[in-house]
Amino acid sequence: MTAMLTLRTPIRGLERLGRAGIVTTLRANFTDLGWETPRILAALDDAPMHFEALGQARLPTWSHGRVALLGDAAWATSPFAGIGATLAVTGGYVLAGELATHPDPYAAFAAYERRLRPVVTAGQKSAPTMSRIAHPRTRLERSLLQRPLLRAGAWAATSPLMARLSRGSANEPTTVDAITLPDHSLAQHPGTENSGEALGPTTQMQ
Numbered sequence: 001m002t003a004m005l006t007l008r009t010p011i012r013g014l015e016r017l018g019r020a021g022i023v024t025t026l027r028a029n030f031t032d033l034g035w036e037t038p039r040i041l042a043a044l045d046d047a048p049m050h051f052e053a054l055g056q057a058r059l060p061t062w063s064h065g066r067v068a069l070l071g072d073a074a075w076a077t078s079p080f081a082g083i084g085a086t087l088a089v090t091g092g093y094v095l096a097g098e099l100a101t102h103p104d105p106y107a108a109f110a111a112y113e114r115r116l117r118p119v120v121t122a123g124q125k126s127a128p129t130m131s132r133i134a135h136p137r138t139r140l141e142r143s144l145l146q147r148p149l150l151r152a153g154a155w156a157a158t159s160p161l162m163a164r165l166s167r168g169s170a171n172e173p174t175t176v177d178a179i180t181l182p183d184h185s186l187a188q189h190p191g192t193e194n195s196g197e198a199l200g201p202t203t204q205m206q
């Protein structure tokens with residue numbers, strides 16, 4: 001069994017407590033939650049465990065000289081944003097395309113950042129809200145925030161009405177889809193042999 005426990009707290013430095021202190025902290029915070037929690041807490045004594053503080057990387061720029069950062073190294077959004085893997089793959093595509101179409105890497109890095117920065121910023125903004133929903137502080141919050149959301153999610157996953165609505169809105173971009181990606185498939189580096197055509201029309205990421 002692999003389990004993930006997350007804790008929202010203003011206290012900093014818990015990751016430096018050492019294993020015994022971390023286990024005590026987790027037990028104190030998760031003790032009365034029922035379901036599988038007692039089994040998970042009991043396993044904490046012997047199970048392999050990784051504990052760290054979650055955060056975001058917000059760098060003023062993603063490149064310095066001829067070195068550029070990508071994915072979590074550039075803009076880690078935290079697991080609660082639910083968009084890190086999407087952005088890492090998208091970033092790789094955009095960076096590769098810009099390098100292929102700009103002879104000057106500095107220009108390529110600037111274009112890459114111009115294109116992705118707004119989407120990354122929007123993705124990072126969603127993390128605190130999602131974290132608050134995932135960590136209700138009272139039973140009332142839990143019943144108001146989590147249960148309706150879980151029920152709505154389960155209903156949305158199986159409802160024929162939702163399936164029809166989502167088909168109908170397929171052309172309306174969500175936050176994640178709001179980036180317009182250039183079609184780099186035929187991109188050609190200005191300094192290389194002729195292997196394709198110039199940039200094609202832009203396509204919407206789906």
Ligand SMILES: Cc1cc2nc3c(=O)[nH]c(=O)nc-3n(C[C@H](O)[C@H](O)[C@H](O)COP(=O)(O)OP(=O)(O)OC[C@H]3O[C@@H](n4cnc5c(N)ncnc54)[C@H](O)[C@@H]3O)c2cc1C
Pocket residue numbers: 004070071072073076077078079082083084085086087088
């Ligand atoms: C618990 C959890 C849940 C998540 N849930 C989601 C989700 O639902 N949706 C979503 O989109 N994202 C989610 N994410 C975020 C997502 O996993 C990351 O944003 C994404 O993996 C970042 O990709 P990356 O390629 O930048 O980095 P990574 O996936 O971290 O890849 C970096 C790689 O580099 C390797 N490496 C590190 N140092 C060295 C070195 N010195 N030499 C060689 N190799 C090295 C590492 O081993 C690793 O394989 C979640 C993350 C976590 C932790």
